[in-house]
Amino acid sequence: MAYKAVFVGVNKQLDQTVNELPGAKRDALALWSLFSDTFPDLSSTLLVDEVATKEVTSRAILEALDIASDEDVVILSFAGHGTPDGCLVFYDTVSTDLSGTTLPMTTLADAFRMTKARAVLFVLDSCFSGHAPARVLEVNATPRSAFSLENVAGDGRVLLAACTATQSAWEQPGTGHGLLTAALIQAMADGMAETVSFPAIADDIIQLTRVAGERLGYTQTPVFLGHVEGGLVFPRLKRGANFNANFPSTNVVHVNGPFSDLLPHGFPDEIVEQWVARFPHGLNTLQMRAVNEYAVLAARSLMVVAPTSSGKTMVGELAAIQSVVAGQKAVFLLPYRAIVNEKFEEFTARYGEAGLRVVRCSGDASDSVGSILTSRYDLAFFTYEMFLSVALGSPHLLSRLGVVVVDEGQFITDPRRGITVELILAMLVRAKERGVSPQLVLLSAVLGELNGFNQWLDVPVLLSRERPVPLIEGVLDRNGTLQYRDADGAVKTEEMLPRHAIVQRTKEQSSQDVVVPLAQKLVSRGEKLIVFRNSRGKAQGCAKYLARELGLGRATAALGALPEHGLSSASHDLRFCLEGGTAFHSANLTRTEREAVERGFRSADGGIHALASTTTLAAGINTPASTVILAEKEFLGEDGRPFTIAEYKNMAGRAGRLGFNETGKAIMLADNPIERAQLFARYVQGRPEDVASSFKNEKLATWLLRILSQVRGVTTAEIPGLLVNTFGGYAASRANPAWVPWVEEQISELISRLLQANLAEDESGVIHLTLLGQAVGASSLSFESGLRLVELVRGVDWATTSSVYVLCLLQVLEEMDDVNAPTLKRGTTEAVRVSQTTQRFGLRAAQLLQRFGADQHQMWKRCKRACIISDWIEGVAVDEIERRYTTNQFWAAVNYGDIMNIADTTRYHLRSARGVLTALLLDNPELLASVEELIPRLEFGLPTRSLPLLNLPIELNRGQRLALIECDALDSEAVFAMPDDALTQCIGAESSAKLREAHRELASSAPGAV
Template structure:
């Protein structure tokens, strides 16, 4: 007797409208490998993903069944999507032609009738009933009459084991990489000692499926039809060479520094070769520990706390590659859109273009691939914290597909403004474990003090190190030129870094410029490869610093002239400054630069062969953007703003950590500036020798309402006495309850009063012992707004009952919220020069809207600032050139200066809250609100700064700069169709030749009308 087998598993579907799965390929591969290891003589075929086309599946089934002899046993397993009308969905199934691109039960039954095989055993781990995230094609037709039952495949010598009955769903079990049915079959077949009688084991399989289904809060019961006289006997499956090759995580292996050693984990040779080229020295100690001791490639979660440039990001990349190799989805979550875009570009180039992985990003921009994320049509995704939180709260089934979450810059959980989003998304992930959803978590953090049970809350191990691949000298320099420093070996000392008398007053009074110029000159003269980052706490200071260094050091530097690459349209005041700086060998990096300008600055500075030697930057460069230097100079030690908060030790260490370029410098140096010897001593002990702050939660009992409404938005319905558990699940609740046993009782009392208040406000409704958010409450809870802001918006909107609001009206009303007021708006607060903005705003909006801007204003300047913002936003979306907006709204060249960074900040903050405001408005006003499409259009306009008439051009796959879109618009090219009709010579007059060539290359790739 011979066993002939087909194992079919499909995770990835070619049709964009068919969502991908995560466990089907693994189902088929595991069964194939175990049978191959146990029964070497088996004739087994494995068809997965792109190989499992309808033709290949059909041919494989026909060949197997036709070649079977009268004493043979045929085993067929199918894991993937089914349709409502009982058809198997293949890799190249198309939703538009289901009948011709799927395989029906009747077709399979006909094959069964023709085979001479003694026994045919078919496992169908799909379902024929709806319900995401079940293994069914939702868009398939639902039969209205009698349908072929599954038992047409069954009979004497023909056994069918189906994942669920025709009216049930078949699910995947998150965290295992398998469908519920296949996992149970694998467990039963491996648990036996010699052989298994499937007829007798079916009860065990059913119980296992029911138990696992219960873990994720669903019901699923397998169905077995048909019979074999004496029962169907299968051998107990044993793991061997094939299984361990496909699933290396099932046996612990130890690797050495050679990256090629990672092949034992099943990582593709192409990825390992690329890594080997990028990391010639192989794995460092941190990465080796993560692999060998903490088993990240075996799926173990881990908290990594390490300095900048320690190689911790590569720990996340290794884990992501291992997860993807096993058919799981991997995510990188990052704090800023700039970081998401940088990682997306890096990963696309490395893993997408070169290795064929599907890399996507989601940041809230119009270029997002959110649809692909929801449909699981990706391998590796990069998202901002807020975007991920929004998606999983609104579409919780997304979590079922995720195998790994890499949380970069995890220390942001303590951030006063962003921390709540980090904590809520982690709370959601941890709470999902109660439903059996348990993705691997790799949390990467810059240096912090005591991790304060963060790892215990995450239920993972922690890998904490202060070691850096490039040693770092830290110190403080005063105006006498004395440098007090800490060596990498822990010894301290002082030296005369600058000759006495070098530092002199260069302006009308002492300033940091006096020290920075001679310091930079000395560093440049002493090292031909010197690259310096100077951190400044203001955008203006960063620009000014780069300018005076470009002027004063011109004799010592070769100029950098990438001007041909720099944008030529819609230039801001900062654009002109940047060109002057680059001509002197310096550059600055802040939000006043456009996206293209920042990318050029970053790429040029990190190029070791570039003559750009000095980069002055605001603190955002310290938050993960890949711009290392040999020396870091920190000019100030506090943030700007009303509070002027000093840098924490951790924030200082993050900036200092940018010093040191692996492969170019044996060590890096960070230098804090001080005025005198006393200040030098203070800053040396405060920062260089300072103790890192303990990690903590941003939870604030003073904002309990915001936390509760955001947590309730993560649930559908909850028992009243269980609401406090939502708080206990957070990191803040975990810490508070462990340190103060009576904290829970106190919270229960607070929550009782709070829930009564929310019920009275119509945000929460109660039924018996259960509470849930109302639709309005859910809109507030899912919004980006604090509880108090949401309520203020509701009250403001109620005053507009019976008045029709446009999308731009809602945009204006967003400016009354604390989230908008708390952002800095440059104002001249002496005299009445800012008092003109209400009348100017009234010319762009109705008097009713402008009057509403007075609501809850703290003073006149608060009101003027709101009017100024709404006028700027209107100019921005109308396509007014950036330099015109800057000049129009700058009241005084020395105070109240409006820059490109301010314009973008207003636009980005507004569009971030606009959708939330609109959803709340739709539940408050019911009528008189704009169409959803108008709001979506306005959101795009705020992002790109274009009139609605030009938005069609955003459909081009080539991303243009704002100025390029406006230049096309000014010549009446406002649609893609109009663009293609323009002669090339005319395009060359409008756009740079490089851009025209990109457009023409894309145009030639399109099918012609004749095609």
């Protein structure tokens, strides 16, 4: 008796609209390896991904059946998508031509009947009815045929299908296999018996699959059909050379330091070589402990608490690559879009050539949401908010992840962003109950007491206070005395500046008096400085006076990289600073300008010696400095809140980066010796604050709504348990036994409010959110703001109202009231904003902006924000917007950073409004489409008619696009038709040349091109 086999697994799809599968290829590889290792004389064909086309696969399967003799056993396995009318989907299947690019199961049924084979075993890990991300191809208006699984089976023909014709076939988190294939391997390879036989083993496979499906919350019951006289007996499948080659142990439990230790575990040569080049000394102590003591490369979750520049980011990077090597996805969650963009570009350059697909998702047009939803990626970078949004809308995202790396995990304590981080972690904790448990690697700066944070997450903690680059921290007073803690921990003082060097340079004493002589001394020694300031204006001013005082050469490369169009007042200031070898880094700069500054500062010969920055630069952007100067010790505009110790440590940690400096220095400024001693005791010698949830009892309604948006339905009695599942609830219930009874008392009233607002429904005691409730619960809004938004939307006659009115409506939300629009607080100068609002949005707009307790001053700020947004999306130049809305240059100056903060925050909350509008106005698709159009208009600041310019093959900045609009070049065709001199005048010589080249490449690659 001879065995013939064809194993097919299709993860990848040529058609970009088809969802990719992470486990189908592994299914085929595993079964081929096991059967090949067990049957040395097996005649087999393995077809996966690009090789598994319709032609090649159909021929292989049909030929295997056709040439089989009456002594042969034919084994066929298919893992991949099916279609609702009973067809198998291949790599080259096209959703618009299913009949021509798929293989009908009826064709296979005919071949099964015609074959002479003694027996045929067909393992079908696919489904024909289901939904993404099940193993079914979703197509619209596809008629269901009379196809039946029974038609494939018969005498001597055994079919083992993943599920019934009305169910979905799912993949198992962790193993990277379909549920059926995982159960088949467990039953045929992991048992104690020397032989296995069908149909005897079928019940085991069915039960294993059903249990795995139920744990995930799905009903999946495999189908076993057909029979073979005398049974179909196989020896227990063996894991031999083929299996070990295709599935090497990626679990690394010990390394000695060199990255080459990872090569035997499947890590690609190209990636290991890169690591060796970046870190020739191999893994540092922290990283080796993570691998050897905490098994981070054996998929064990871990919290790493260590100072900046300690190497903890590499721990997450190692875990991510290990996950990809094991056939799973990896995601990094980061606090800011700027860091997402930086990491995306860095990892694309680093790993793209090794074949890894790197994507990002930060809420911008450049996002790869489509790739993420169709699993067409290996590494993804998200902001916290976007990950939570995508995971709530597409729950299958979690089940396909091998690791979630949460960077800057201390943000859980942030008053505004902490709720998002905590809800993400609570979602991961709760997913474990369903068997979905991607590895969690949480990276954090040094923290105080954890207060049970690690116990709530059920992860061990790797704590280190060591830095590869030692850090000296100190406080300098106006007498020039520096009190500091040396790298060895000893407390010392020294006269860092002579007293005569510190002179009053303006009408009043200021930090400038100390910063200038300190910078002069440090820069003269070849050091690079970051001066942290607590506002955009102060950072800008600091860079300007340092440019005047230091007498440095121009930063030529950075100047050459700056955009030439759409300049703001900050753009002109930046040029002045770069001419003097300094720069500033803040939201007042465009992304292109910030990137030019970052590159110039990182480069040893970039010409930028001193960088003045707002505090956001402390959160992970790669800007190594030898010395960091903290000119203030409190935030501006937040009621003068002092820096927390953790915030100070993050800023101080920017000093001294591995590969750049042997020692880093962090210097905080004080006014006098008494304050110097106080600041030294608090910040240098102090311990960071304890971990605390941002959960507050007064925010219970918001937390309840957010939690309910993550579950299908619960009874009222189960709700306190959901809240205890959060870190805040966990900590509160531990600290106060009466907390849960208190929550139970509040639940009834909150549920009543949800029901009355039509945000929830009660079905026989089970509470679940309505479509409207899901939209509000998954939004960025508080409970009260969500109710406010619903009321506002319902109060508008949208049949006679433009979609742009939504932008005005959003300004009434409490989240938008937190967004600053610099406004004079005295007199009635700003009252003009009311008439400006009426001109842009109509008479009702001014009335709307008075809603919900707004006093006169708050109303004017709302009007000002609405007007700024209106001008921004209509293409008014930045410098003109700055001029129009700057009431007083010193007290109420509107800068580019203010404009972008207003536009970006409105865009962020517009996504929430879009969900509410969709739930309430399903019968108005034109309005909804128009609202959707507002999102790119807010991002790019363009009028509707010019949106086609976003489709140009190269990226242009807003100023360049506005220049094209002035020339009536509103789409690609018009742009490419422009004379060279006109195009150059609009977008500059460099961009013009790039655009022409991109156009030629597109033309040469077009169908029919010669």
